[in-house]
Amino acid sequence: MFSKSTFLHLRIPFSYFLLPVFLFALAESPNLGETRLLWVFIILHFLLYPASNGYNSYFDKDEKSIGGLKNPPLVNKGLYWMSLLLDVAAIVFGFIKVSFLFSCMLVIYGLVSKAYSHPSVRLKKYPIGGWIVTGWFQGTFTFMMCYAGINNFDVVNLLQVKVLVPAALTSIMLWANYPLTQVYQHEEDAKHGDNTMSRMLGIRGTFYFAGIFFALAAAGFMFFFVNFYETRYCWTFLAALSPVVLYFGFWFLKVLRDPREADFKHTMRLNFISATCLNAFFIWFFFDVSHLGEYLF
Numbered sequence: 468m469f470s471k472s473t474f475l476h477l478r479i480p481f482s483y484f485l486l487p488v489f490l491f492a493l494a495e496s497p498n499l500g501e502t503r504l505l506w507v508f509i510i511l512h513f514l515l516y517p518a519s520n521g522y523n524s525y526f527d528k529d530e531k532s533i534g535g536l537k538n539p540p541l542v543n544k545g546l547y548w549m550s551l552l553l554d555v556a557a558i559v560f561g562f563i564k565v566s567f568l569f570s571c572m573l574v575i576y577g578l579v580s581k582a583y584s585h586p587s588v589r590l591k592k593y594p595i596g597g598w599i600v601t602g603w604f605q606g607t608f609t610f611m612m613c614y615a616g617i618n619n620f621d622v623v624n625l626l627q628v629k630v631l632v633p634a635a636l637t638s639i640m641l642w643a644n645y646p647l648t649q650v651y652q653h654e655e656d657a658k659h660g661d662n663t664m665s666r667m668l669g670i671r672g673t674f675y676f677a678g679i680f681f682a683l684a685a686a687g688f689m690f691f692f693v694n695f696y697e698t699r700y701c702w703t704f705l706a707a708l709s710p711v712v713l714y715f716g717f718w719f720l721k722v723l724r725d726p727r728e729a730d731f732k733h734t735m736r737l738n739f740i741s742a743t744c745l746n747a748f749f750i751w752f753f754f755d756v757s758h759l760g761e762y763l764f
Contacts, residue, residue, distance in 0.1 A: 472540040476524040477517035481535035484742045490749035492613035506564040507616040514557035519580035521550035526584040532731035569616035594667040606638030643680030646673045650729045674719045707748035711741045
């Protein structure tokens with residue numbers, strides 16, 4: 468169960484790419500609890516996400532590059548049991564250390580993530596359905612789950628415009644990025660019979676599609692900052708994302724010349740740049756709107 472293969476397939480560093488959702492929810496939180504904040508962070512990034520990664524790796528059994536692993540080792544039964552163990556640990560700690568609602572939302576997330584690759588459902592093989600469900604749960608649902616956990620709020624507190632709008636924006640951003648994470652896996656997905664969103668769009672279509680949704684996400688964030696905060700946050704956000712836009716354009720030009728450039732290396736590099744820029748912005752945004760920086764620096 469604790470083999471090197473199992474550990475690698477948990478892909479714990481991959482949680483870095485999903486960290487912006489937590490940080491955005493943190494920045495929007497009016498009722499911060501330091502202990503709850505820490506436990507929500509640990510449960511999501513060291514238990515829930517690795518459990519999801521391991522479970523899906525076990526059923527995918529990919530032989531070529533996957534998100535966070537250029538050369539994935541063969542999976543074994545220990546990976547299956549470890550993923551379930553981490554799931555149970557996430558739910559138990561979520562209930563004991565955070566809240567009942569947070570724990571229930573962890574259960575829902577875990578079930579949906581399992582449906583992504585389990586052969587009885589395998590959302591992955593449905594291009595539009597898999598794209599919608601994955602983006603919604605990794606974005607909107609996770610934002611609301613973090614918000615509920617960090618603030619110890621109930622469902623009623625989640626159904627407010629000031630929560631629903633930023634939650635939806637995280638999904639739009641993920642809907643833009645999600646097909647790009649599949650663009651180098653067409654051969655492997657075809658072997659498994661998975662008609663992913665990127666396979667349906669084609670390599671060039673994937674980039675055009677992502678570009679449109681990135682533009683929608685940027686417009687949505689600008690609308691959000693203007694209407695809920697100040698205009699200066701718009702320009703800071705756009706400046707923070709400029710490296711992402713530049714790299715995306717650079718990569719797309721390379722792909723137009725040679726489709727083989729739509730590979731693992733460029734995909735992971737874009738993910739890293741995007742996550743780093745968003746993480747940096749949301750950390751700054753959190754300190755600025757909470758005025759914590761005035762007390763710490």
